[in-house]
Amino acid sequence: MAAATLARRIGRSGVLPLCCRLPAWDRAARPPPGPAQPPGLPLAPCRSFSNNKIQVELDESSGVAMMKFKSPPVNSLSLEFLTEFSISLEKLENNKACRGVIITSALPKIFSSGLDITEMCGKSIEHYTEFWRAVQEMWLRLYGSNMVTVAAVNGSSPAGGCLVALSCDYRIMAENPKFSIGLNEAQLGIVAPFWFKDTFVNVVGHRIAERSLQLGSLHPAPEALKLGLVDELVPEEKLMEKAAAVMAQWLALPDHARQLTKTMMRKAVLDRLVAHREEDIKNFISFVSKESIQKSLRMYMEMLKKRKS
Numbered sequence: 001m002a003a004a005t006l007a008r009r010i011g012r013s014g015v016l017p018l019c020c021r022l023p024a025w026d027r028a029a030r031p032p033p034g035p036a037q038p039p040g041l042p043l044a045p046c047r048s049f050s051n052n053k054i055q056v057e058l059d060e061s062s063g064v065a066m067m068k069f070k071s072p073p074v075n076s077l078s079l080e081f082l083t084e085f086s087i088s089l090e091k092l093e094n095n096k097a098c099r100g101v102i103i104t105s106a107l108p109k110i111f112s113s114g115l116d117i118t119e120m121c122g123k124s125i126e127h128y129t130e131f132w133r134a135v136q137e138m139w140l141r142l143y144g145s146n147m148v149t150v151a152a153v154n155g156s157s158p159a160g161g162c163l164v165a166l167s168c169d170y171r172i173m174a175e176n177p178k179f180s181i182g183l184n185e186a187q188l189g190i191v192a193p194f195w196f197k198d199t200f201v202n203v204v205g206h207r208i209a210e211r212s213l214q215l216g217s218l219h220p221a222p223e224a225l226k227l228g229l230v231d232e233l234v235p236e237e238k239l240m241e242k243a244a245a246v247m248a249q250w251l252a253l254p255d256h257a258r259q260l261t262k263t264m265m266r267k268a269v270l271d272r273l274v275a276h277r278e279e280d281i282k283n284f285i286s287f288v289s290k291e292s293i294q295k296s297l298r299m300y301m302e303m304l305k306k307r308k309s
């Protein structure tokens with residue numbers, strides 16, 4: 001489906017058609033990437049596309065796309081960002097030349113600051129519906145992707161930013177104790193929905209997830225490694241090199257075997273949201289519409305501003 005058509009359909013309903021998602025068994029296995037390009041030959045074919053929020057470059061010779069978040073100041077996940085993120089994933093998913101995507105940030109010190117809090121403050125029910133559908137869609141696409149997904153976490157990554165990283169197949173974080181990651185919703189006086197929680201549990205296990213979620217903890221990078229929230233830490237300047245090496249290792253496997261295994265591991269959690277999407281939207285709307293929740297979110301935004309001055 002052309003991106004323009006897709007954008008129009010999202011615009012109308014806030015939903016990307018799930019029929020666009022190719023099932024794991026529908027993508028032919030491709031051979032592992034060939035040897036490095038000999039010097040003197042023309043550069044490997046490379047397709048890039050960009051929108052206001054995200055830049056994507058696909059190296060067709062290796063089958064690896066680099067996706068960079070570029071929405072200053074903090075890559076917050078606004079409705080526009082989420083829509084562009086889903087469209088970018090969709091384009092890559094449907095491109096047979098693409099087998100894997102590395103997700104990182106083009107901004108210094110921030111991977112993503114999570115859901116854009118302003119989208120949850122003082123808006124209409126229609127807006128909340130559209131926004132939450134876009135959050136769901138992004139997660140369904142990323143968590144259910146057939147591609148190998150590697151998060152190169154080059155900065156702080158609270159809440160929704162953490163969800164993006166948790167939804168990937170592998171997480172590498174810059175070894176900087178000033179960068180933290182976690183589902184800190186409780187600190188904002190809000191609750192991580194069941195599918196955020198399920199994704200977290202699937203990565204770190206029930207006990208660690210329960211404690212971390214109740215406390216709304218943001219874990220500095222070394223602690224995140226100990227908890228298994230990220231798979232490894234590397235010096236910041238080595239992050240992209242390491243991400244490419246991990247990607248090559250994962251792509252050395254036949255696609256069909258890896259994809260079927262991924263589907264087997266993730267299907268129950270994905271199906272749970274698919275079966276309860278409308279109910280989940282209703283829960284979100286009734287939760288954020290409460291005056292007490294609006295107050296908590298406003299106070300949190302004020303705290304962020306005060307901390308700055």
Ligand SMILES: CCCCCCCCCCCCC/C=C/C(=O)SCCNC(=O)CCNC(=O)[C@H](O)C(C)(C)COP(=O)(O)OP(=O)(O)OC[C@H]1O[C@@H](n2cnc3c(N)ncnc32)[C@H](O)[C@@H]1OP(=O)(O)O
Nearest residue numbers: 073076113114115116117118158159160191283284287304
């Ligand atoms: C039975 C149970 C029922 C349950 C039902 C559940 C229903 C569902 C409920 C709702 C669920 C919602 C889930 C929410 C998920 C989220 O992701 S919420 C967002 C959480 N994010 C954060 O807490 C991060 C906040 N930001 C920061 O900590 C810092 O900004 C930073 C990311 C560490 C960066 O710091 P620094 O570089 O110092 O930049 P700042 O000066 O702080 O920020 C720059 C400007 O950006 C604004 N900003 C920051 N984060 C956000 C954000 N997430 N959204 C919007 N805006 C943000 C910040 O205010 C600054 O703005 P200006 O002052 O105007 O410059």
